[in-house]
Amino acid sequence: MHEQTPAAPEDPSAAEAVEATGPTLFDWEFATDPYPAYAWLREHAPVHRTKLPSGVEAWLVTRYADARQALADQRLSKNPAHHEGSAHAKGRTGIPGERKAELMTHLLNIDPPDHTRLRRLVSKAFTPRRVAEFAPRVQELTDHLIDKIIEKAGDAAEGEADLIHEFAFPLPIYAICEMLGVPREDQDDFRDWAGMMIRHGGGPRGGVARSVKQMRTYLGELIHRKRDAPGDDLISDLIRASDHGDHLTEAEATAMAFILLFAGFETTVNLIGNGVHSLFMNPDQRERLQASLAAGESDLLATGVEELLRYDGPVELATWRFATEPFVLGGQDIAAGDPVLVVLAAADRDPERFADPDSLDLSRTDNQHLGYGHGIHYCVGAPLARLEGQTALATLLTRLPDLELAVPAGELRWRGGLIMRGLRTLPVRFTVQNR
Structure with missing residues (x-):
């Protein structure tokens, strides 16, 4: 996308008008490439009040230093009750359908001490040890999905796939379902419900609300079943912790399972999709990574996934603060009740913090990006997302080494929405290697 603000004209009054209005935000051209607009905001209006597509007015924070401060500032609450706007506005500041489904009492919407209590319970599921134990299963899921993509080619020498819907989307869905303890025979239902929830209005009327309600009802019933027959899974762990004195209401347990499922898959869908897209657009970096993988080295894969998170990460704006x-x-003077949105995508390309920020460098080591947040709300599922991202990229590049876009890059379309950044589809083709 070209920056929507035209080049500064010679007429001083016209130049002042351009600087006053700034770039157009939140249209489809912006969604394709928001980075030029964010660069303008960082330079001219780093804390910028704007009207969002929903009609809610909010502050956008685009510089790294300000973003890091805001993410950890105790004067900014995650509780929408602090928003002094209309009830209509309040209803547009969360995950689609969560308010009506009574799913608000989760980690993204609460403050200490409740946040501290609930996060302590959930963090036990994402320890380095537990994630490492889950790594073989993630590899199995990854290989299974790639097998299906290859098998679809039949006897043809070349295969095609939509890497979002056939790979990036199902992988984290199945992974988080297994961590939660959702039986395998029910996981395809979750895939359908989740797919409806991330279409952002692209599905049938009322489909999102119905999917949220179905998911909430199912999770409530699953929690009841786990009380009678607990297993080695996250929902059972939450129940056991609650039974041993860490009070957890049924509504909190349901909301917690819901947000872990929702936040635990869409971020990873976009991490994989955006990451593959970035490697397509930067073939020199892709070649470096493939050579490193062929040599059996893992360092570049680890730093590379962190760089992909910084360069074009899955979460464009951090969730709401008030x-x-x-x-x-x-x-800027922030008034009590004002919504504040930290633009992670802008902060992570701030030249005051990152050298040559608009270039992809998979070996970048000085990389304290904000892709998974900062402070007490740092993403609790980050270790699992990193594992899935590393496994997905390494396996794709190894098993489908000549993977390439099947359409011109300009034809790709990005999903609408305020918080997440991800592709609607990612058509690819590849030569069928050893079956």
Whole structure:
């Protein structure tokens, strides 16, 4: 996308008008490539008040230093009750359908001490040890999905696939379902419900609300079943912790399972999809990574996934925060009740923090990106997402080494939406190697 603000004209009054209005935000051209607009905001209006497509007015924070401060600032609450806007506006600040389905009491919408209590329970599921134990299963799921893509080619020498719907989407769905303890015979239902939820209005009327309600009902019933027959899974762990004194209401347990499922798959879908797309657009970096994998080295894969998170990460804006008192951020007066949105995609390309930020460098080591947040709300599932991202990319590049886009890059379309950044589809083709 070309920056929507035209080149500065010679007429001083026209130049002032351009600087006053800034780039157009949140249209489809912006969604394709928001980075030029974010660069303009970082330079001219790093803490910028704007009206969002929903009609809610919010502050956008685009510089790294301000973003890092805001993510850890206790004066910014995650509880939508602090938003002093209309009830209509409040209803547009969360995950689709969660308010009506009574799913608000989860980690993304609460503050300490409740946040501290619930996060302590959930974090036990994502320890390095437990994630490492889950690694072989993630590899099995990854290989199974690639096998299906190859088998679909039949006897043809070349195969085609939509890498989002046939690979990036099902992998984290099945992985998080297994961690939660959803029986395998029910996981395809979750895949259908989740697919409806991330279409952002692209499905049938009322489909999102119905999917959220179905998911909530199922999770409530599953929690009841796990109480009678617990297993080695996250939902059972939450029940056991609650039974041993860490109080957890049924509504909190259901909301927790819901947000772990929702946040635990869409971020990884976009990590894989955006990551593969970035490697397509930067063939020199892709060649470096494939050579490293062929040599049996893992260092470049680890730093590479972190760089892909920084360069074009899955979460464009951090989830909503609301000022609990007046304060100053980036030179702007933030009023009590004001919504604040930290633009992670902008902060992670701030030249004041990252050298040559608009270039992809898979060996970048000074890379304290904000892709998974910062502070007490740092993504609890980050270890699992990293495992899935590394496994998915390494296996794709090894088993389908000549994978390439099946359409011109300009034909790709990005999903609408405020928080997440991801492709609608990613058509690819490949030569069928050893079956």
